[in-house]
Amino acid sequence: MVIRLEGRRGRLIIHLFKRRFEWTVEPRYWRNPLLAVALWIGLPLLIPFMPRGLPIGPSTLITSLFLANVVAISAMAHSLQTVGTGRLNFGPQFFIVIGGYVAALLSKNYGLGPALTFPAVFAFTALLGLALSPLTIISGGLYFTLITLLLPLILAELVFWRADIFGAETGIPGIPRLVSTGNIMRDYLLCFYLSLAITLVLLIIIDKVLRSRWGFMLGVINEDEEVAASFGIQTKKIKVVVFTLTCGAMGISGWLLAHYYGSFAGTMWLEPWLLVFILLSSVLGGKATIYGSVLGSYFIVLSRTILRAYIKETALLVLYVVLLIALYSMPEGLWGLYRKTKYREYVPVIRVRRRVGEVA
Amino acid sequence: MLRVSKLVKRFGAVIAVNNVSVKITQGEIVGLIGPNGSGKTTLVNLVSGFYKPDGGRIIFEGVDVTKKGPDERLKLGIARTFQIPRLISNMTALQNVTYAVVGSRRFGEKKMTLMEAAAEALYYLDIFGLLRKRDVLCRDLALYELRLLELARALATNPKFLMVDEAMAGLNPAEADSVAKLVQRLREEFKLTIVWVEHVLRVIMRSVERVLVMNEGRLIADGTPQEVTRDARVVKAYMGERVVV
Numbered sequence: 001m002v003i004r005l006e007g008r009r010g011r012l013i014i015h016l017f018k019r020r021f022e023w024t025v026e027p028r029y030w031r032n033p034l035l036a037v038a039l040w041i042g043l044p045l046l047i048p049f050m051p052r053g054l055p056i057g058p059s060t061l062i063t064s065l066f067l068a069n070v071v072a073i074s075a076m077a078h079s080l081q082t083v084g085t086g087r088l089n090f091g092p093q094f095f096i097v098i099g100g101y102v103a104a105l106l107s108k109n110y111g112l113g114p115a116l117t118f119p120a121v122f123a124f125t126a127l128l129g130l131a132l133s134p135l136t137i138i139s140g141g142l143y144f145t146l147i148t149l150l151l152p153l154i155l156a157e158l159v160f161w162r163a164d165i166f167g168a169e170t171g172i173p174g175i176p177r178l179v180s181t182g183n184i185m186r187d188y189l190l191c192f193y194l195s196l197a198i199t200l201v202l203l204i205i206i207d208k209v210l211r212s213r214w215g216f217m218l219g220v221i222n223e224d225e226e227v228a229a230s231f232g233i234q235t236k237k238i239k240v241v242v243f244t245l246t247c248g249a250m251g252i253s254g255w256l257l258a259h260y261y262g263s264f265a266g267t268m269w270l271e272p273w274l275l276v277f278i279l280l281s282s283v284l285g286g287k288a289t290i291y292g293s294v295l296g297s298y299f300i301v302l303s304r305t306i307l308r309a310y311i312k313e314t315a316l317l318v319l320y321v322v323l324l325i326a327l328y329s330m331p332e333g334l335w336g337l338y339r340k341t342k343y344r345e346y347v348p349v350i351r352v353r354r355r356v357g358e359v360a
Numbered sequence: 361m362l363r364v365s366k367l368v369k370r371f372g373a374v375i376a377v378n379n380v381s382v383k384i385t386q387g388e389i390v391g392l393i394g395p396n397g398s399g400k401t402t403l404v405n406l407v408s409g410f411y412k413p414d415g416g417r418i419i420f421e422g423v424d425v426t427k428k429g430p431d432e433r434l435k436l437g438i439a440r441t442f443q444i445p446r447l448i449s450n451m452t453a454l455q456n457v458t459y460a461v462v463g464s465r466r467f468g469e470k471k472m473t474l475m476e477a478a479a480e481a482l483y484y485l486d487i488f489g490l491l492r493k494r495d496v497l498c499r500d501l502a503l504y505e506l507r508l509l510e511l512a513r514a515l516a517t518n519p520k521f522l523m524v525d526e527a528m529a530g531l532n533p534a535e536a537d538s539v540a541k542l543v544q545r546l547r548e549e550f551k552l553t554i555v556w557v558e559h560v561l562r563v564i565m566r567s568v569e570r571v572l573v574m575n576e577g578r579l580i581a582d583g584t585p586q587e588v589t590r591d592a593r594v595v596k597a598y599m600g601e602r603v604v605v
Contacts, residue, residue, distance in 0.1 A: 213462050213474045220459045223448040230408060232434040232463030232517060 037200070044192055048185050055309035062188040064305040065298075066260060069195035070253045071274075072297035073202055075281035077249035079293050080206050082282070084218040084242030085136045086225050091148035093274045094155055095247045097266040099125050099254025104172040104264040105165070113176050114259045121255040122248045129247025133240040156270045171265025178259040191260050198256070199294065202249060206290050218242065273316075277301070284326055286335030295334045361386045361553050362407070362521060367416035369402055376402040378577035380416075384521075384555060389547050391564045391585070392557045394574035395597055400557045401443055403574070404523045407555075408440040409433040420521070435466050437520030441513075441527060443557075445506040449499035453490055453509055456498055457481035457516045464517035484516045485509075488542065504535045508542070515546060522546070524556045528563060536560055540567050565589070573597065 004015040014021040023034060044065055047058045078092050102124045103117040112120070135147055159166040166172070179190040209215050220228040221235050229235045258264040277300055284299065286292025303322060307315040330337055362384040369377040377399045384390055392400050405411040407418060409430035418426045425433050447456050461477040461484075472480075485491050488508040493501060501509065507527050514522055524543060528536040540563045547554050558564040565571070565585040573581040573588055575597040581588050588594055 211474075213472065213477065216455075216459060216474055217462060219451075220448060220463075223450060224446065226410065226430075227446050227448065228459070228463070230410065230430040230434065230440065231460045231513065232431050232465070233459065234431050236429075 041193075041196065044189065044196075048189070056305060058185065059188055060305060060309070062185075062192050064301055066188075066192045066195050066256075068298045068301035069192070069199045070256050071277050071281055071301055072199050072294045073195075073256075074250050074253045074278050075285070075293035075297050076199075076202055076206055076290050077246040078278055079282045079290060080209070080218075081242060081246040083210070083222045084246075085239045086222045087136055087140060087144040089148045090145045090275065090279075091151035092250050092278050093270055094148075094151040095125050095129065095250035096254040096257070096274070097152070097155060097269050098128060099251030100258040100264045100269065101166060101172070101254070101266055102251070103255045103258040104175050107175045107258075108172055114178050114255070117259070118252070118255055121251045125251025125254075126244050126248030129244040130240070132247070133243040136239040136243050137236050152270045152275070156267060159266050159270075166266060169265055169267050171263050171268075173263040175258050175262050175264060177262055178256070195256050195260075198252060203290060203294065210290065214238075280323055280327075284323065284330070284333055286333030289333070289335045292333050292335030295338075299334060361388075361421060363417075363419040364403075364407065365417050365419075367403070367406060367418065368414045369399075369406055369411055370414050375577050377406060377413075380574070380577075380579050382572060382579065382582075384553060386553055387547075387551065388570060389544075389554045389556065389568050391568035391571040392555055392574065393559070393561060393564065393571060397576075398574040398597070399577040400574055401525055402577075404440055404525050404555070404557060408438060408523060431463070434464060434517055434519075437518075438523075439514040439517045439519035439521070440523040441507075441510040441525055443525045443529065445503075445510050447498040447506060447509055447513070450497065452495050452497055453485060453501065453505075454478060454481055454494040456509060457484050457513050460513045460516040481516060484512045487515070488512045503530050507531065507535075507539060511539075511542065511546070515550065519552065521553045522555075524554060524558075526557055526559060528558060528560045536563055540564075543567065 002017060006013040006015065010024060012023045014023070044062065047061055050058050050061070074092050074096055078089060081087075081089055099121045102121045103114075106112045106117045106120055132151075135144060139147060160168050177187065177191075178194055179187050181187055181190070210218070217228070217233050217238060220231075220233060221238060225235050254264075254269070257269065277297070280300055281296035282293050283296070284292075285294065285296025300319075300323065304315065304319050307319050307322075311318060362382075364380060364382045367377055367380045368375065380399075380403060392403070394400050402411065406413050409425070409428060409432070413426060416426070417424060420433070420436055420438060423436060425436065425438070428436075448459075451459075458474070458478045458481040461480045462472060462474070465472060482491065482494065485494055488511060490505060490508055490512060493505060498506065498509070511524070511527065514524075527539050527543065531539065543554065543556065544567060546552055556564060556568060568585065571581070571583065571585050571588040572579060573591070573594050575593070580593045580597060581591045583591070
């Protein structure tokens, strides 16, 4: 038999060919990521069946969830970048917009579809990141933050100056959609699931990296770069690689936006709110923890949608006040708050006998 | 093993290391002493690659390392400890030694998993009696334990040449003696060449075979502990000149 299920004292063992997967189903151990992923994937399927007449329509809600994924992708990449370079980038929206424009221009000028623009966007934004990566070596602290803060401003001016290429506020129309089945609701849902798949893949990759010896070295660089270098960690090389790849990942957010809306106006995404959302997702989610970034993105984007639906004009004002209160009252972030409620840690412990006649 | 020739380091108008030339042979244990601000730690920083020199050359085992970064020097076998313990306070004792094990893997050596590196790190913690403290965050360790952890971390890089920068500063006499015995033991067990920067002259004078004395960035004496203590320039550097009023 290909798949065989076996129940054993609060555990579900899944035999798949010769491999064996074990899942603890006892409620007090419910930290299982499978459960969270199942809910994450399953719940949006219920959105089309929402009752009519609510202030939030199904399409608005799905678009918000899609946008939450877009913010989550950038926030995760930004968190990894912060850990791996020990520097705070204030220009993630620069790379998002570059990604969006690359997708839009390639579609408009060369007729490329989303499948072909995806690798091009990643490659271009990663190469741009590589070109800018010496900044992580020659500048640090406030200088790095200020330099990266200037990048979106420069791009915004460039967009207006070369309106013939970038379309200024109007943007570039006619970009092929991510999916086109003829049913709008189905398209929205499929787009959401595509963005969810990218978010999940990125989440798994970053999680694997952070749990490996590379992640450990990134942590040391983040804490004390000089100590890291004096204990053999190749700080420059690691910073360049991390900056380059995370910039590429941020570019994918732009690719999603361009192909979801079918037109791309960078000026809209270069505004400070996107930067604030990305930074707050990392911090409010749980101080640059990867899972926290996803939680934070969903919390912020969905809060905005709900507030907009119910209180309209003052929605953003209330949102920022709520976020301010949340930041003040939850210094450990949403992920930290969740972890605090769990009494059991799953960190492996090595038990070693002490030697007889131990020195000192 | 190590040859430093005409090394110069300036900080603005101050010449912290002024034309220093030293030769250290393999297996030696050398004390580096001098009054405060004499340039001892700057010399350690220059040899370990923390600072770039303004002049001179550093040759380690026939390789010119003057322009190499601290990570490359570490992989060649140069390790150091810090005067003020620079451990990562948010990490446990075990993690602080583990990254030294991971980082010190030489080119071409088999890459280690994090678990293998942690297992090796435990061995070094055990040598210094810190095994029980392996899961304690560094910010919760006592100064004596931090000093030992500094030594464990340096040893975990599998060095050939170790620079110990004031390992006894802030310790009581019993703890200082214990650290001195450990440094001696490291030299014998791991066949290390050691340069030991220290202020506690009582201990260092009976622990080393050769003493280098620095004052105002210059090397003013080089000899056995007995020779150095009789040197008029050393006495003047430490005690000042006799003035009859």
